[in-house]
Amino acid sequence: MIYSVTRLFFIVVVVVVVVPSVSAHIAFWHPSMWGFNVTDKDPAYSYDNRPVVPLARMTFDKWWFHNHLRYPPHPNDVFELPAGKAAIAELGCNKGATTWWNSSEGGDVRQGDWPCPGSTSAQFHTTGIDDVKGCALAIVYESDVSKIKPEDFTVFSVNQTCVWHRFTAFQVPADMPACPGGKCTCAWFWIHSPDSGSEQMYMNAFQCTVAGSKHDAPALMKPQVARRCGADPEHGITHSTPSNCTHGAKQPLYWLQDEDNNMFEDYMGPPFYNDLYDFKDGAQNDIFMTNTKNAVQSQKRDMYQPSRFSRFWGNELRASREAMTEGV
Numbered sequence: 001m002i003y004s005v006t007r008l009f010f011i012v013v014v015v016v017v018v019v020p021s022v023s024a025h026i027a028f029w030h031p032s033m034w035g036f037n038v039t040d041k042d043p044a045y046s047y048d049n050r051p052v053v054p055l056a057r058m059t060f061d062k063w064w065f066h067n068h069l070r071y072p073p074h075p076n077d078v079f080e081l082p083a084g085k086a087a088i089a090e091l092g093c094n095k096g097a098t099t100w101w102n103s104s105e106g107g108d109v110r111q112g113d114w115p116c117p118g119s120t121s122a123q124f125h126t127t128g129i130d131d132v133k134g135c136a137l138a139i140v141y142e143s144d145v146s147k148i149k150p151e152d153f154t155v156f157s158v159n160q161t162c163v164w165h166r167f168t169a170f171q172v173p174a175d176m177p178a179c180p181g182g183k184c185t186c187a188w189f190w191i192h193s194p195d196s197g198s199e200q201m202y203m204n205a206f207q208c209t210v211a212g213s214k215h216d217a218p219a220l221m222k223p224q225v226a227r228r229c230g231a232d233p234e235h236g237i238t239h240s241t242p243s244n245c246t247h248g249a250k251q252p253l254y255w256l257q258d259e260d261n262n263m264f265e266d267y268m269g270p271p272f273y274n275d276l277y278d279f280k281d282g283a284q285n286d287i288f289m290t291n292t293k294n295a296v297q298s299q300k301r302d303m304y305q306p307s308r309f310s311r312f313w314g315n316e317l318r319a320s321r322e323a324m325t326e327g328v
Contacts, residue, residue: 026115026163026202027051028188029090029098031077033206035068039105044070052093054200060260065187065205069145073207078183081139083212084174089137089188091115091163098166115166134273134281135162135190137170138252139208141220143183150260153187154223154249160274160281163190171283175290176210177217184208189252194268201255218288221249225262230276235269245278249287253277 030036033051040048045067055063081087093116096104111117138153157170186208191201229245231238253271255263263271273279 025052025054026091026093026190028204028206029092029095029100030079030206031100032073032079032208033068033204034065034073035071035204036073036100037103038068038071051095051204054198054202056198056200056256058257060257063201063203063257064150064260065145066203068205072145075207077207079186079206079208081137081172081176081186081208081210083172083176083210083214083217085212086169086171087137087157089168089170090166091135091168091188092166093117093119113166115163129161129164131193131195132161132164133191133193134158134160134279135168135188135202136252136273136279138187138189140185141177141180142185143179143181143207145185145205148185150254150262151223151251153252154220154287155189155252155273155279156284156287158273158279158281158284162273163192172210173283173285173287174214175217175285175288176213177219178213179209182209184210187252189273191253191255191270191272194270199256199267199270201253201257203252218290220287221289223249223251223287226250226253226271226277226279228265228271228276229278230274232276240275247278247286250277250279250284 027050029051035049035051038045038050040050042049049067051066051068053066055066061067079087079089090098092098094104094106094109095101096106096109097111097115097117101108101110109117135158136155137157138155140148140152140154142148142152156173156176159168159170162168184207185205187203187205189201189203192199224246227244227246229242230240251262253263253273254261255265255271256267265271271277274281
């Protein structure tokens with residue numbers, strides 16, 4: 001009897017301790033991504049740098065491309081973006097929860113469309129589908145990553161119910177131009193609600209290409225820093241302020257790092273990929289140089305971008321940013 005109780009206690013401890021360690025947080029999964037096969041035992045890192053591990057208070061080299069640049073994808077592994085249609089991405093708390101489970105240490109643990117098998121939504125930082133804050137795909141028309149800077153990425157698609165589903169549809173604008181040489185660089189970005197665990201930023205980069213582009217597809221505008229302009233009842237703001245929105249092409253939200261932020265919001269007031277920052281659900285069809293008003297505004301906003309070399313985040317820089325943009 002003593003042996004049985006002891007053995008049962010050991011099993012319970014294993015279940016309680018081990019399961020959360022492999023199921024918490026979420027990543028974009030596809031063979032085209034940098035760091036696709038990185039595990040928590042990778043000797044190249046002194047810390048757990050799996051794709052699902054969140055990014056917070058990190059130096060630029062650690063958060064940029066999730067510090068996976070040393071693990072590029074195979075040149076032939078490319079994620080396809082069908083112009084005017086939906087690209088289906090797989091999001092999961094573990095690679096074993098996705099189509100590519102056979103290269104996962106834990107094997108096949110898939111649970112249909114649920115991104116975190118055997119876990120509640122708390123494992124991906126939400127209290128329910130009404131609490132998700134959206135995620136985004138961004139693109140750079142450059143395949144040489146050594147030439148890419150954070151401000152080069154343009155958000156082209158947003159899913160406001162992300163990360164509730166494993167299979168997540170990202171609508172691709174019909175006017176997306178073809179990638180030079182058939183290959184671009186893309187990235188998935190996510191910031192979750194502040195009521196569901198410690199705040200962080202998520203980024204997974206991958207090789208991509210645009211399929212079915214029009215021969216006369218317009219170029220993308222230069223992306224600008226997004227502005228908080230939507231209604232925000234949680235912070236006492238009941239109405240949106242459209243005049244403060246950044247219309248047109250927008251950069252991803254780089255936040256809560258030790259350097260190279262373009263967002264300086266408070267810890268409990270994070271930026272999101274939704275209407276709060278004028279990221280509409282679906283394809284971002286206002287990112288092209290076909291709208292004169294957007295193009296003019298894009299040039300006007302350019303002078304107000306925060307320095308790419310900022311090394312601090314918090315109230316001081318947020319106040320500085322607000323002072324710079326007041327009246328614009």
